[in-house]
Amino acid sequence: MKFLRNYLDKIKPNFEKGGKLDMFHAVFDGFETFLFVPNKTSKSGVHIHDAVDSKRTMTFVIIALIPALLFGMYNTGYQHYLAIGQNPGFWNTFLFGFLAVFPVVVVSYVVGLGIEFVVAQWKGHEIQEGFLVSGMLIPLIVPVDTPLWMIAVATAFAVIFAKEVFGGTGYNIWNVALVTRAFLFFAYPSKMSGDLVFVRTGNVLGMGSGQVVDAFSGATPLGQITAAASGPVQVTDVLGNPLSLWDMFFGLIPGSIGETSKLAILIGAVFLLVTGVASWKTMGFVFFGGIITSLIFNAIGTTPGMLIKPYEHIMLGGFAFGAVFMATDPVTSARTETGKYIFGFLVGLFAVLIRVLNPGYPEGMMLSILLMNSFAPLIDFYVIEANIRKRLKRVVAQSDNRGKI
Template identity: 50%
Template sequence: MKFLRKQLDSVKHNFEKGGKLEKYYFAYEAFDTFLFSPNTTAETKGAQIRDAIDLKRLMMTVIIAMIPCLIFGMWNVGHQHFLATGKTGTFGGEIMIGLIKVLPIIVVSYGVGLGIEFIFSTIRRHPVNEGFLVTGMLIPLVMPPDIPLWQVAVATAFAVVIGKEAFGGTGMNVVNIALTARAFLYFAYPSQISGEVWTFLGAEKATVSGYSGATPLAIAAESTTDVVTNFNAFGAGWADGIYSLWNMFLGVIPGSIGETSTLMCLIGAFILVATGVGSWKIIVSVFAGAWGMGLLLNMLGSSPFTQLPAHYHLVMGGLAFGAVFMATDPVTAAQTETGKWVYGLLIGMFTILIRVFNPAYPEGIMLAILFMNVFAPLIDYFVVSANKKRRIQRATV
């Protein structure tokens, strides 16, 4: 380690002010601080000790929370592949297929995103912010396993440049970056990211007889009879009971790589809440909003989808993943504590509204979060105004 430190120190002067590589100082800084936490000490006056946490650690904790989703997702990609093709695969084989499909997506996402980060930090002369550590992992997890890699690259580039750097970098972006990537793909390549893309079928596309790649949301949206009956009937012959409530909770269903399993998302939620990194208020209120809206539709609606028991909504689609990893993004969420409740509740409610009433695209969480990202400052504005008003009232009494 000492050798490495010496090497870093010996080249450092090149990057400092007046050095010949001065332009690349922040790129150097990013590498240096990645390897070694800095030796800076507190200033003369003020807090002489500092909390052990920094932005890197914060982001790292989110990544750790995503690992259950990632590993389960990899296995599930392989598992769904064998289910759909009718072949029998071992556990190891399933993981292998998952690795082959998922790893390249992760590599492309990080490679493109970090590349752009470094370029921007050099041009704009600001430190490389660690926000992309999380975004780079979130993007693969919300992609369908069969996504072409060039689309991942284009979407990542779009999201980082337009979603983040255009606003000034981490901490200043308005909408969630990973969701920007997802939304970009959805609107730019609608045919490739909807319909039957949720399972990796292999090159020959040979499927087992009776196979259908429809997702629960698609089935629910198209149902003309009782949705739960349709769920239970789905997969007969090749994957019995695949869309049972329990199976959807576990997440052994086709879908985006990391977002199928509600259980794994809840494990992630536990890590985020226990470490204080994610806001439990947002997570709880998204679920509450979705459930409440489901109940309301049960009472008011007449179509089969509106009659779907509300708890089904909680395990379908990407609700859990969005609630735990997307909605809690501290930069784009509401920043006041009261605001977080409102923000989460509205995300949950809009998700269900979009699911049930938007025929074009049944997955609502993505649009709901992006929508509320834009409205979060407005929510905060009202909460902050209330705070100011209390202060003025106090003065006049």
């Protein structure tokens, strides 16, 4: 790697102030720090620093997302071939899914990082890693049939208006990936919900063409429950065969790309918790809040939505994915430890509440997290207020003593 280092050192002066490529210094800097750990040493303050940095942290979130991404690719192919009644084997199924999903990943990254680079250059700061995670989350939470241009527009909107205007990574109020999804959801509702978007029925680059079988219905299990008139609903796959709990756990069901496999999400969750990147308090209490709320509905409920069992809530839709990867975003969730319990619990509560009581939205996770993102500062405010009150009380209690001194 000596050669690369030398080459970078050679071209570096061009990117420094006054150099002819000064206008790309942020880009150069971004690549340099990506390739080599910065060897800048501390000038003041502590003389030693922990080896961890935000690149490391963000990389770990991306690693945690890889199982969900790979499975999402496979499932995209699986659902497609199920819909057209063919079975081309594992690798072809995966290849179809890869070809369908990969462009979404590319579009999300190119648009988001492009904006990030421009802003970094403009403001003269380093390129920040935050979007590396958002850019991976976005493809995983959209239906596979979302047109690429919509993803580009929504990503640009989210990065600019949900992040950069607030000051960039670390200052945003709402989770950037979820704002992207919310933008798509409200701007292009026909492409974000319903029976037609979650399973790719058309071909990809000529691959996997065929006629959709007669029995096909692309409704997600949650969509089926919302549409049902009464009673506990037996959810089915795209051909109308009943789905077992294991199907839902492994994730061979229609849904947004990354959300279907609870197994893949579980692997990611374990990884995030072991490495300490995500908070178990937030994550755990999202599930807890969801379970408690659905139990209450089970007890009083009559409609199909109210009768969904707690484990079904977790197994279906984006609940698990949101709990593990979205609610735990440290920037937009509560930042106090006590606050994390409350935040998590309420995310779970509202997700189930929206799913069950609002016929317009079969999936409540996105809105629930965004809602709680807005309230996270308020939760922290009250947690801190308790500390402040304690301190003030102390002053009152000791004020007699103070008078003497």
